[in-house]
Amino acid sequence: DAKTTQPNSMESNEEEPVHLPCNHSTISGTDYIHWYRQLPSQGPEYVIHGLTSNVNNRMASLAIAEDRKSSTLILHRATLRDAAVYYCILRAQGGSEKLVFGKGTKLTVNP
Amino acid sequence: ETGVTQSPTHLIKTRGQQVTLRCSSQSGHNTVSWYQQALGQGPQFIFQYYREEENGRGNFPPRFSGLQFPNYSSELNVNALELDDSALYLCASSHRVTYGYTFGSGTRLTVV
Numbered sequence: 001d002a003k004t005t006q007p008n009s010m011e012s013n014e015e016e017p018v019h020l021p022c023n024h025s026t027i028s029g030t031d032y033i034h035w036y037r038q039l040p041s042q043g044p045e046y047v048i049h050g051l052t053s054n055v056n057n058r059m060a061s062l063a064i065a066e067d068r069k070s071s072t073l074i075l076h077r078a079t080l081r082d083a084a085v086y087y088c089i090l091r092a093q094g095g096s097e098k099l100v101f102g103k104g105t106k107l108t109v110n111p
Numbered sequence: 112e113t114g115v116t117q118s119p120t121h122l123i124k125t126r127g128q129q130v131t132l133r134c135s136s137q138s139g140h141n142t143v144s145w146y147q148q149a150l151g152q153g154p155q156f157i158f159q160y161y162r163e164e165e166n167g168r169g170n171f172p173p174r175f176s177g178l179q180f181p182n183y184s185s186e187l188n189v190n191a192l193e194l195d196d197s198a199l200y201l202c203a204s205s206h207r208v209t210y211g212y213t214f215g216s217g218t219r220l221t222v223v
Contacts (some may be wrong), residue, residue, distance in 0.1 A: 034211075043115075043201045043214030044154065087153060097142060098167055099203075099212065101153030 004088045009106045012078045020073040020105055022088030027068050030093045035062065035073050037084040038104070044087065047073065083109045117202050117215035124222050129190045132218045134202030136183040140213070141206065142166070143185045145177060148199040148217070160185060189220075197222045 005023040012018040024033065032051050036044040048055055048062045050071070055062040061074040075082055087104040114137035124130050136143050142161045146154035156169035160179035174190040183204070189196055199219050203212040 036212075042216050043203070044212075045214065046211035049211070085153075097159055097161075097205075098144065098156040098169065099146075099154070100156070101146075103151075103153055 004090060004102055006086070006088055006102060006105045008103065009108065011108045011110065012075075013110050014080060015077050018075040018078045018082070018107065018109075020075075020086050020088075020107065021070065022072070023070045024088070024090055025069045027090055028092070031090040032093060033062065033064060033068075033071050034089045034091050034099070035060070036087045036089065036099070036101075037082075038087070039081075039084045044101075047086075049091075078107075078109045080109050080111060083107055115202055115204055115213050115215035117200075117218050119218060120216070121219045122221070124192050124220065126192055126194060126222055128192050129188065130192060130220065132187040132189075132200050132202075132220070134185045134187070134204075134215060136185065136202070136204035137213060138183060139206055140183060140204035142204060143179055143183075144203045144212070145185075145187045146201040146203065147171070148201060150198075154201055157187070192222045194222050196220065 032049050034049040035047040038044045048060050050062045063072045085104040085106050087101050089099050116135040118133045144159040145157040148154040157171050158168040159166045163179045176188045179185040199217040201217045203214045205212045
């Protein structure tokens with residue numbers, strides 16, 4: 001399973017943008033980059049995924065480096081409800097359906 | 112509303128006992144996976160079922176077993192409970208053609 005590296009923790013202020021980095025230098029050409037987040041006392045929640053191009057949805061944006069060895073999850077205006085552990089996961093197209101979670105990045109949002 | 116419901120939410124069992132955890136997936140989600148999450152760690156894949164057949168297994172012993180039913184519900188059974196089995200157990204479902212999984216809120220199992 002391809003591996004990702006994320007900072008253990010990050011801190012942000014409410015209503016400011018947050019950029020959560022993820023390194024995946026061993027990514028293969030068919031790996032999709034997925035992001036999930038886990039709020040306290042809840043199961044993980046799907047946030048966004050992409051392959052090569054940048055992606056936007058109602059929750060966040062995903063910026064993928066041109067060489068695909070890193071990506072950044074962008075929360076445009078952090079709220080207190082965005083405080084969670086964010087996981088960056090590589091998922092092979094047509095491969096195993098399982099998700100391989102690391103320890104993720106714990107995001108703290110200050111009021 | 113997550114669409115995936117797990118029961119019970121909390122459970123305390125004694126070492127050596129057996130436990131059954133239940134999950135009700137979203138209608139149409141024919142793939143269900145179970146994960147174990149120890150405190151402070153990311154979830155670890157136990158196994159997955161697709162159309163009632165096991166379709167992949169993580170590094171867990173045979174005393175962890177499962178079932179998936181035609182009504183999109185599933186079970187995780189753990190025999191001969193050990194203290195290290197204390198964890199949050201998560202169920203996740205998806206439709207085969209989509210990319211995102213929907214997780215339940217989990218069952219917190221404590222083995223004493």
